[in-house]
Amino acid sequence: MIKTQIIEQDKQPVAVILDYKEYLKYKEIEQDRDDYYSGVETKLKNKKWISHKDLKAKLGI
Numbered sequence: 859m860i861k862t863q864i865i866e867q868d869k870q871p872v873a874v875i876l877d878y879k880e881y882l883k884y885k886e887i888e889q890d891r892d893d894y895y896s897g898v899e900t901k902l903k904n905k906k907w908i909s910h911k912d913l914k915a916k917l918g919i
Contacts, residue, residue: 862880865873901907908916 859879860875860877862877863875864871865875
């Protein structure tokens with residue numbers, strides 16, 4: 859595993875080097891956050907909701 863390193867220029871951070879597995883973990887967290895906020899936004903825009911159980915019954919699943 860690669861130790862995380864911060865690259866600085868004029869004492870200001872400009873880049874980060876991190877392990878690829880750690881990068882993938884952060885990307886997954888970012889995607890989960892985006893999905894959550896997309897769901898919240900959709901729920902606010904869409905006033906008519908049906909429960910998962912009722913939807914399955916309606917579709918005959």
